[in-house]
């Protein structure tokens with residue numbers, strides 16, 4: 001859950017998606033600014049944390065990067081339990097990975113925390129010539145399901161920080177009573193990706 | 201197809217055993233991190249203290265080697281195979297006694313580590329792999345690899361995807377030759393047991409087996425004996441039910457053996473499986489330095505899967521003081537990661553695992569597993585039903 005302390009927010013975030021879609025690569029790009037051509041496959045899950053400054057608050061993400069192989073699915077509830085946000089990742093060069101992503105969305109809608117902020121990301125956007133899933137198709141699906149959608153590339157870094165920044169902005173700033181006097185944290189209905197500086 | 205039986209030509213083969221690691225003057229002064237290759241060709245990053253520890257460990261390994269050679273000279277080659285009593289009731293009591301004595305010596309000796317040069321031979325005999333292999337025609341592995349060559353299945357696709365993602369950067373594994381060997385072992389196994397097929401995690405286990413055993417065929421049989429005889433059933437099959445069982449058994453054991461840690465972590469709402477799942481599925485190969493991992497495997501192949509519990513508990517136990525003052529999940533994970541990554545002296549870990557945890561027999565673990573199985577099955581079943589009902593809603 002996102003928990004509030006002054007204007008600091010702790011948010012548990014989980015990444016779900018098919019094996020090889022690029023979950024670990026997205027996290028590595030976001031947390032360390034790196035990209036590896038060959039990223040070790042994740043077993044179980046890996047943990048990372050990273051802090052973002054958004055407006056006048058800081059959001060500390062506690063990130064669970066999960067394993068993508070189908071049979072690891074049975075472990076997933078342990079990771080998404082109590083998560084404030086989820087990034088569901090597919091690979092734009094694989095239609096199968098897009099189907100898997102839809103299944104994750106359904107599962108989270110049923111089993112996840114009802115206020116969860118969900119992002120759908122079509123990763124490997126740098127591989128345009130191998131594209132199998134159109135951005136339009138994914139955007140329509142995302143809109144129908146109340147997710148926000150972006151195409152990313154962990155390789156080129158395109159939109160990676162923006163996804164996390166956008167999630168940070170959308171996290172419910174609940175319990176205004178707990179905020180220090182004079183400070184109201186509003187839930188901004190931010191549209192699209194802003195190029196505002198983040199995670200500096 | 202070539203080289204299925206040929207020895208892997210490990211350029212780094214044991215040569216580093218002889219050389220002392222010397223951090224440069226600069227790194228010594230500035231206490232910088234140094235990079236070097238360990239005994240099994242992995243690039244390790246550590247500080248100067250770590251390097252010193254590794255040098256001491258290597259000296260200990262050499263001494264252990266001398267003990268093994270002396271025993272072999274004294275008791276005869278393969279003496280360690282004669283440790284089972286009661287096979288022939290005609291054994292004289294003095295022979296029985298010597299078998300028993302051998303068994304006691306062997307258990308102690310293995311906990312102190314099998315010398316790397318003897319490791320393939322000792323593992324192969326003591327794990328039961330040799331016996332397993334002897335029940336099929338000699339050409340089994342060659343025939344199997346030939347028969348499945350060129351076949352494409354979901355398992356082979358996933359294996360291909362994971363080959364370059366298995367210990368990337370390793371001096372031998374991450375070469376075309378290494379990829380091809382690992383592929384043949386994993387693909388062959390996926391056909392041997394189609395229920396397991398390929399499970400992520402096995403890539404790391406098989407890779408390490410290849411590095412130790414030196415031949416693909418022996419690595420294949422070690423993998424087979426591990427999955428079919430050593431580990432709990434269904435560790436790697438469709439919903440990892442065996443792994444779920446192990447996790448529950450582990451949680452109970454942690455509560456019993458390390459109550460302060462268990463209570464504290466519970467208060468933080470930290471589910472230990474978040475970290476331990478990987479330990480159980482990769483048998484520590486992704487967490488501990490390779491030489492430490494293999495020391496753990498030495499004991500697993502002789503004493504069985506209960507050793508995984510000893511070792512996992514020991515990792516927590518070693519850091520009790522630090523763990524009980526953590527404030528959040530991230531800190532807990534940090535403590536555990538830092539600990540495992542720097543466990544360059546296997547004896548630090550194994551001493552705790554076998555002397556400070558209290559005895560756990562395979563029998564008690566089996567009973568615990570039996571107790572947990574119905575619960576796990578029920579849970580997994582409910583989950584599948586819920587997910588199926590999602591699909592119906594979708595229509």
Ligand SMILES: Nc1nc2c(ncn2[C@@H]2O[C@H](COP(=O)(O)OP(=O)(O)OP(=O)(O)O)[C@@H](O)[C@H]2O)c(=O)[nH]1
Nearest residue numbers: 020021022023024025037039042068124153154155
């Ligand atoms: N071209 C390109 N390759 C990428 C991108 N993101 C990841 N990859 C590559 O895709 C492969 C898989 O990436 P990972 O990040 O390991 O995928 P994952 O989703 O974590 O996979 P699992 O851990 O197996 O579930 C790696 O070899 C990456 O280098 C990207 O944006 N563009």
Ligand SMILES: [Mg+2]
Nearest residue numbers: 023024041042
């Ligand atoms: Mg991953």
